[in-house]
Amino acid sequence: MTIRRGAQRLGLPRLDRRQFLAAGASVSLMGLCAFPRAAAAATAITAGPASITLDPERGATPVLAYGGQVPGPLLRVRQGERLQFELHNDLDEATTVHCHGMRMPNPMDGVPFLTQEPIEPGTSFLYDFDAVDAGTFWYHPHLRTTEQLDRGLYGVIVVDEPEPPRVDRELLLVLDDWRLKDDGTIHEDFGHRHDLSHEGRMGNFVTVNSAAPGDVAVRAGERLRLRLLNVANARVFAVNFGGLSPQVIAYDGQPVAPHGLADDRLLLGSAMRADLILDMTGQPGDSHAVRDDYYGDGPQGLFTFRYSQDAPLRDAPLEAPIELAANPIPEPDLQEAETQEVLIEGGARGFMEEASFRGEVYPARKLWREHRKAWALNGVAFDSPLMEPMFTLSLGRSYRWVIRNDTGWDHPMHLHGHAFRLLSRNGTPVPRRPWLDTVLMHLDETVEIAFVADNPGGWLFHCHILEHHEAGMGAVIKVA
Numbered sequence: 001m002t003i004r005r006g007a008q009r010l011g012l013p014r015l016d017r018r019q020f021l022a023a024g025a026s027v028s029l030m031g032l033c034a035f036p037r038a039a040a041a042a043t044a045i046t047a048g049p050a051s052i053t054l055d056p057e058r059g060a061t062p063v064l065a066y067g068g069q070v071p072g073p074l075l076r077v078r079q080g081e082r083l084q085f086e087l088h089n090d091l092d093e094a095t096t097v098h099c100h101g102m103r104m105p106n107p108m109d110g111v112p113f114l115t116q117e118p119i120e121p122g123t124s125f126l127y128d129f130d131a132v133d134a135g136t137f138w139y140h141p142h143l144r145t146t147e148q149l150d151r152g153l154y155g156v157i158v159v160d161e162p163e164p165p166r167v168d169r170e171l172l173l174v175l176d177d178w179r180l181k182d183d184g185t186i187h188e189d190f191g192h193r194h195d196l197s198h199e200g201r202m203g204n205f206v207t208v209n210s211a212a213p214g215d216v217a218v219r220a221g222e223r224l225r226l227r228l229l230n231v232a233n234a235r236v237f238a239v240n241f242g243g244l245s246p247q248v249i250a251y252d253g254q255p256v257a258p259h260g261l262a263d264d265r266l267l268l269g270s271a272m273r274a275d276l277i278l279d280m281t282g283q284p285g286d287s288h289a290v291r292d293d294y295y296g297d298g299p300q301g302l303f304t305f306r307y308s309q310d311a312p313l314r315d316a317p318l319e320a321p322i323e324l325a326a327n328p329i330p331e332p333d334l335q336e337a338e339t340q341e342v343l344i345e346g347g348a349r350g351f352m353e354e355a356s357f358r359g360e361v362y363p364a365r366k367l368w369r370e371h372r373k374a375w376a377l378n379g380v381a382f383d384s385p386l387m388e389p390m391f392t393l394s395l396g397r398s399y400r401w402v403i404r405n406d407t408g409w410d411h412p413m414h415l416h417g418h419a420f421r422l423l424s425r426n427g428t429p430v431p432r433r434p435w436l437d438t439v440l441m442h443l444d445e446t447v448e449i450a451f452v453a454d455n456p457g458g459w460l461f462h463c464h465i466l467e468h469h470e471a472g473m474g475a476v477i478k479v480a
Contacts, residue, residue, distance in 0.1 A: 042126070045073060047141075047153060048090030054207055058184035063152035064091065070210045071174050071231075072139070072155030079134040079159050086126045087119060091148075094118035097127060098142040099157060100271055100414075101253050101437040103329075104129040106457025109416055112143045114385035114458050114476065133327040133419075134161040135253020136227045136273045146233060146466040147190045150178075150201060152210075154231045165249070165277065166320040168222040168313065175239075175268070175292075175302070176210070177203030177232045191470065197348045197374040199409055200234025200270075200465035206292070206300055213301045215287075218280045221312035223320075226276045230268040234465045236410055236440065238294035239266040239302065241278075247322060250275035254419055254435035255324035265293070269412030269440035271464040275324075279317040284309045329419050329435060332450040337398035340391055344441070344463075346375035346472065349408030355472070357381045373472035375407075375463070381472035385460065390475035393453035400450045405441040411468065414438040416459040417479075420451035438464055453479045 050065035066072025077083050087097050096119055098110035108129045109115040119125045137157040141148040156172055179187040179201065195201040206213065218224070226246065230237050240263075247258045248266070252273050266274055282288060286307040291299040345352040352364045355376035367373050373381040378390055393399060400423070405411055419435045425447050439447055462474030 042084035042086060042128070043073065043075065044086050044088065046088045046090050047095055050152070052152070052210060054178055054210060055180065055184060055205055055212055058180060058182065061178075061180065061184045061186065063186070064148060065152050066155050070152040070154070072153070074172070075139070075155065075157045077131050077159055079131060079161060081131055082128060083131045083157070083159075084126065084128045086124050088124040089119045089121050092121055094120050094143055095141045095148060095153070096125075096143050097139050098416075099127070099137060099139045101135070101137040101273070102129075102157065103132055103417060103419065103455060106417065106455070106459070109457075109459070110142045111385050111416070111460055114460070118143055131159040133253060133329070134159045134324070135250055135255075135327070136229065136275055137253050138229055138231065138273070140231070146201065146470050149231070149466065150190070150233050151186060156227075156229060158227065159253075161324060163325070165225065165322045165324065166223075166318065167225040167277065170225040170227065171216065172209070173226060173228045173303070174209050175228065175230045175232065175237050176207050177235045178205045178207065179203045180205045191372075191467070193372070195234075195467045196372060196471040197368070200467040202234055203232065206235075206302070208303050213303055215304050215306045217308060218305045219308050219310050219313050220280055220282055220284050220286075221314040222280050223318045224278045224280065226278055227273070228266065228268060228276070229273045230270055232270055234270055234467065236270070236294050237268045237292045239268065240264055240291050240293050240299070241266070242288065242290065244278060244281075244288060244290075244305075246276040246278040248274055248276050249322055249324050251434045252419070252436045252438060254329070255326055256434045257432050258322050259432065267294070267440060269410065269438065269464070270466070271412055271414055271438045272440065277322045280305065280307070281317070282307050284311065327419075327435075330452040330454050332398040332400070332421060332452050334398070334400065334450060337400040337450055339400045339402060341378075342390075342401055342403040343378055344375070344403065344405045344407055344411060344413075344473065345379070347407045347409055347468070348374075351406065352376060355379055355381045357472075358383055375468055375471055375473035377461075377473060377475045380475065382462065382469065382474035385458070385476060387476055389458070389478040390461070392478045392480065395456055395479055396452065396454060398450065398452050400448060402446065402448055403439075403441065404446045405443060408443050410440060410442055410465075411473065412438050412440045412464045413461070414464045415451075415461050417455040417457065418451050418453070418459070420449040423448040423450055455479060
């Protein structure tokens with residue numbers, strides 16, 4: 001067995017650690033699957049085939065899994081500690097692991113050929129870096145991602161704050177969809193032409209923690225911390241809490257000033273996360289359904305909070321602060337920031353006339369016919385992580401990107417190795433200017449983001465609708 005090693009420390013401050021509050025440490029999911037917690041030291045995780053039951057009516061589903069389970073083992077450390085896990089590849093093809101949303105040294109980013117060599121079958125790689133930011137993150141392959149991830153290769157990473165908010169319980173809710181046949185197996189039509197050029201690979205069966213929508217047992221008066229993640233290849237979830245009034249405390253793992261949800265809906269594009277504080281204000285014996293209502297085919301049930309018959313834990317909501325301390329992200333200097341523009345083009349319903357691919361300019365139809373590329377960023381269709389950078393950024397300089405979606409589809413755009421401020425949508429300032437690593441862009445929308453290019457190396461910028469990335473919507477940026 002070959003073990004590849006590599007770890008460089010990112011030049012970010014190491015934080016002092018204080019004792020983690022026991023009240024917020026436990027992970028419990030009643031009525032749905034719970035996650036075993038991985039050890040704090042270096043953890044061995046194997047990627048390989050497994051079988052799980054997603055839909056009891058269809059029977060067992062052959063999947064790919066980390067540690068034989070979907071989601072994979074929960075990786076959990078405290079802020080400032082090192083995250084160490086060794087990935088052993090028991091698949092019949094190469095793979096890598098990308099720790100989505102985490103700011104890490106470039107050799108740990110998991111992008112094949114750009115940051116590391118692929119992990120070949122029968123070999124291992126040690127991922128080893130400081131967890132500089134507290135928050136909710138996740139891990140998944142970055143090689144043949146459309147298929148490997150959709151077959152079940154993903155897991156959750158939690159980096160605990162030195163002083164987390166006081167809650168009674170914490171719940172992880174991992175949202176996904178699957179394209180299943182009647183016999184429970186996964187449809188093999190990966191890379192379907194329609195998925196590549198339209199909205200991506202949409203499943204026909206939604207799961208929460210790889211289980212059919214079900215009940216979450218709660219107690220009146222308790223305070224919950226919800227960590228929600230969307231790991232679907234393409235589906236956007238609009239999680240409608242229907243009057244429960246949760247308070248958002250983080251997006252994409254990054255703290256934000258606590259606030260309620262407009263219309264009770266939390267919008268999560270592919271790869272996006274949110275942390276919420278929710279006081280269970282119902283009465284013993286009550287129930288409350290939480291649904292997804294993003295698409296026009298009617299609400300889809302996600303889970304139902306079912307109150308036990310026990311007496312309320314408390315008579316009034318817990319009086320304890322919920323705002324999280326900021327992570328050590330450098331603030332962009334908007335006065336001195338260099339402005340760069342990114343144009344997203346292509347796809348069905350689009351107006352892209354031509355694009356460059358491997359140094360040659362193609363009419364859009366010929367590009368699609370000969371290379372199955374339907375999308376472009378700044379006129380260039382993604383080839384491989386070894387392509388020429390779209391931008392070369394100066395280390396330590398602030399940048400403002402104006403990104404325009406000139407297509408007929410949604411795009412959750414993800415930047416590796418950095419977090420960015422979301423400044424505006426269509427010229428309107430965004431409240432609280434949240435830090436993100438993935439921004440959901442709607443059709444014909446323009447967003448402004450800003451960040452400091454403080455992490456040297458080559459990094460991907462791409463749509464996290466994975467079929468869009470495969471079909472051209474990606475680029476490399478270089479920070480030097």
